[in-house]
Amino acid sequence: MYKIMIVDDAQFMRVRLSKLLTGHGYEVVEAENGEQAVQTYRSIKPDAVLMDVTMPEKDGLEALAEIRGYDNQAKVVMLTALGQESMVLQAVQAGAKDYVVKPFDPDRVLRALQKALG
């Protein structure tokens, strides 16, 4: 069973994603900001990460960089939104495997994860 870390500061988004993923047989861990994401990644080592961009404490780009710095095989899919084109670009450049635009299509999230997991 793949373990996926969901990172988003909005609890509703975490609940939504969590429902979706557990419904498709994934195990889920959650983090509510970039700092928690980095800590959790180190301690739990999930198989893939769904990472929000705009968050307090540490944003998704910083967290992505730190996670990739710690594990250059880290599979991170960014959760992004309209207006964040340039950040997405930076994220992809920094090693994000894929990105999904909010409001996300559940199929797209699942497909992005499957591809990231290989």
Place this chain on the structure above:
Amino acid sequence: MENKLTFNIEADELELFIDEVNEYLQVIESSLLQLEEQASSPETLNLIFRAAHTIKALAGTVGHQRMADLTHAMESLFDAMRNNQLTPTQKIVDELFDVVDILKILRDEIINQQASDIDITAVLSRLHTLIDQNSHKASSPKSEVSSENTLTPEQISQIKKLQEDEQSVFNVEISTDAKTFAPAARLMQAAMALLDAGQIVRQRPTMEDLSAGKHNNRLEIILATKLEGKAVKELLADVADLSDFQVRPFKVEQPAEAPPPSPPATAPKNGNAPVSVNSTSKTVRISVERLDALINLVGELVTNRNRLKQVEEILRSQYGKDETVGELSESSTHMGRLIDQLQEEVMRARMLPISHLFDKLPRLVRDVARTSEKQVDLIIEGAATELDRSVIEVIGDPLIHLLRNAVDHGLETPEQRRSANKSETGTVKLTAAHVEGRVVITVQDDGKGIDPDRVRQSAVKRKLMTPERAAQLSDEEVIDLIFQPNLSTAEKLTEVSGRGVGMDVVRTNVERLGGSVFVESVLGQGTVFRVTLPLTLAIIETMLVELWNTVYAIPITGINDVLYLSDTKTDTISGMPAIRWRGAVLPLINLRQSFADPRLGDMPKTVGGKQAIVTVTWGKQRCGLIVDRIIGKQGIVVKSLNSIAGEVPGISGCTILGDGRVALIIDIPGLINAELRLRHVKEGLKNGHSL
């Protein structure tokens, strides 16, 4: 219904969703206030940007497009502000406050699943105009992509070497749809995928150009890889939003001198991300239902423990100092203590800081101040004071009324204040604190104060009392009359205070919660309202009494004394049964009559035990309740506060007792209202004074 709306949200998700939206709306509102007072910092702008951004995502996720559009526009404005491209003028802040109000209406559409009549087109276009005027978007210099199609000699020899190394070299051409979200990032993603698969000999546009948005939605890469063409295609098929891609074996066409080789992909520049010390709070949200379920379970425990105590007493009376009974008693006492602690912990989990309520108030004060043309400094103290959410939920309206009143009627206009040698800006202070197991909230203004003589005149004019009686009352008593129905001292009903509840409703509601509200005022200096509330409404201390073999619980907070009927002398005063007690005349209410149920008509009239009078107070109104028997004091868990309240006058809820019987909780204000007001009407207010 034709204006019915459906959203992509489950019933069990709604509460969390709304809570979260409210939280962010609150952030926007308080940050806007800071912007308005020019007290904002870069952090404020980040916070407010993030709040708008998050609401956008939330709204989009449940499919509320208009709400998402509006917050998207808002987010762009805040983004322009944080990049110093836009100054938050008063006009813009006002507009944004209006947007927050519209967002609340849109939020309610989700709650009600019903379309409102709000039309956002106008405001949306105003926001877009602001954005267009102020944010100077970097125009994307798309034409600068080099169309040079030649390879350098170095590249050609590199390709030859790679081919000798049994690598295949492909010419990959990729295109995206211009309308896709972040096309450059998709192209970048494709480039990164190919980079993982082998070696990129040449890339156009380069990674740098892509980063700078220089692309024509096309990407061309010469890739050397050990993979087969089919595998390369599969890699690209994994990249979303590509409108087309071709993978063809590379053929050297024409060697020539050409632009310098592409620089390698730039390293991500994230070297010095500030490492903030982790201060994440370990909190979990729990739904109110779950907390209530816990409360109920604890309530059952309390109930059972009371039952256990009864059994223990019976055993003790039967077996006296038996060792086993002693052990039972010890263990039951210990369990009792544990249950008390458990109850306290669960109650604590229901506690919220009153900031949940206070945070909404600066906006309110601002709006009232504007409408009534006052200048106000609002000072809030003790926002961290915690109290049960049941109290927070119901205290909002009375508090809002007091605050509105303080600004609208309490404070003078800047001109009036100047001529009274006061600073033009008035102060309204809102405080909360725990005092002796209760919460005290004060609303204080430094305005004109309440003129007792004006209240006297008003009371006489409205026939609440005779001029003689009005003259007899002390100033303090007179000022308290503002809590009487139909007594408004405001010279004219303004738009702000003329609607909604009056002071009488404030007092009624506060007292219904087992609290009290008093006012002190000094003419010319200001007024302070002091509201005292219980910490919780879920568990209350009561006196259990019996009537017709039914148990009733009278909240302790309203009780003054308990006396036996036989120890007092009942008179008829002003046509009502009453007793004289401690120098006052207390009208009596016979609860047997109040709660007479026609179905109980044949119940025996005589009961065991001694009839008693419980004297109770509601505001300044005191009276005695005649009951059949006093059972004793007991803390009870209030059940179904709402399902019963209002249906039976004088009853606010029920509880389950240790022996499984149901006890009805008496609503003292409701009872007094129902009983005494009725009598007043009958009596025609003979003496022209209230009790």
